[in-house]
Amino acid sequence: MPDFPETASGAEGPGREIPPASLARLPTYLRALNAMLADPVERVPSEELAEAAGVKSAMLRKDLSYLGSFGTRGVGYDVRFVSHKISSLLGLGQEWRVAIVGAGNPGRALARYTGFTSRGFEVVALFDADERIVGTEIGWLKVSHVDSLEAELERTGTNMAVLSVPGAVAQQLCDRLVAAGVTSILSFAPVVLQVPPHVQVRKVDMGTELQILAYHAQRAQEGEPGSGARPARQAR
Amino acid sequence: MPDFPETASGAEGPGREIPPASLARLPTYLRALNAMLADPVERVPSEELAEAAGVKSAMLRKDLSYLGSFGTRGVGYDVRFVSHKISSLLGLGQEWRVAIVGAGNPGRALARYTGFTSRGFEVVALFDADERIVGTEIGWLKVSHVDSLEAELERTGTNMAVLSVPGAVAQQLCDRLVAAGVTSILSFAPVVLQVPPHVQVRKVDMGTELQILAYHAQRAQEGEPGSGARPARQAR
DNA sequence: CAATGTGAACTCGTTCACAGCT
DNA sequence: AGCTGTGAACGAGTTCACATTG
Known part of the structure; x- marks a missing residue:
């Protein structure tokens, strides 16, 4: 299917860095585009893709x-082409x-x-x-003991890690991952991780997300009950 | 013990809205402060809390x-006091x-x-x-059928929802939640949800997060040739 | 003519640097 | 003396609006 010129190899993109805020939206665009690919949609104007x-x-x-600048004035964007472009920019051409x-x-x-x-x-x-979990199978994977972390990372050629451990041990495991050469970490631990600058x-x-929601919810309910501002003072 | 000196009751809520970017950091501060409360730390200067x-x-x-403006010049912030202040601002005084x-x-x-x-x-x-899941117990809760969504939300006095369903049905369930009066939703579904403006x-x-990581990882590996030499330095 | 691509205006967020308190 | 609180400078991100192009 990848019948587009120059896919995964470098050099294609402009030297410009993508601004972080923009980068963070690309996955969303990609999903929208891929959804459109399912139906046979050829082209889409920015208005419509933006709405999606x-x-x-x-x-x-x-x-x-x-x-870069693709898209045809007066017409819109080629769905497949832009999808490929974003995919390759994000590095989705290779297996992580x-x-x-x-x-x-x-x-x-x-x-x-x-x-x-x-x-x-x-x-x-x-x-x-x-120990009760080590050795059990989850999906089609066997759980390894964390003692063998470095060896297994090496053996499997891991280049990304997900950290889903209690906050108390997150930093220490993060350090081990970094020492083992992992430079991309997605953390679910509720702590601020300290890493060297080359690690993402x-x-x-x-x-955090629930607390932010709670803030808005609280404001909303203060407005609701018709009586106006209420102190609503409850210590925890 | 939970009594604090002033807190001019009328003046506690600043009319000002908290900027979103700032709001998003408050949970992190709160965690850091609460961690300090465990040790008996009374006060902390901004420098130190910021680092944490x-x-x-x-x-x-x-x-x-x-x-508001608490904190003592020349000294720092009272850990307990600021912790309470943030908690109450976020609406953590009540059970959600x-x-x-x-x-x-x-x-x-x-x-x-x-x-x-x-x-x-x-x-x-x-x-x-x-049907195979409905009725089973998870933790100390029994799984209800989604058909009874509205009734159960009402019965339990739910005021927040977490949406962890496949993307294909997320919007439709989101709509039902909104119709049932839920105004705060945390979604794990990989779709853009359309909601009325009063719903958060x-x-x-x-x-999305993995794709963003992949982008950076790809850039990094383009920089260095494929030889085995990797920095692998320690975190601070 | 319809829709892109983009400078320029504007808004929001962050950092600086220092006046003002304790 | 030391640290907070904040106006002002700076920078990033978003929106506007329009010249440009197929």
């Missing part, structure tokens, strides 16, 4: 302009080998989540420190 | 200044009743995650559409 992605059309156009460190509830859920296997990410190792960490934190 | 939260001290001070919609792998992991129960969030209902949605998307 939940952004304004000017922003979408500016974002895409960082990757992911290790999951921490096979507790969240780790196990991740290991079984097939959603991303299909998108260029393969889970190749699973670690835990709990992204954090997913449900607790 | 991974931000610059000027930013921390500005963020805290949105909540959370329903989890979708009891697949991620939903089950969330239901068992006790980490947030302790922080003012209680899971009060769990839904799924799969936050999204957690591992796929």
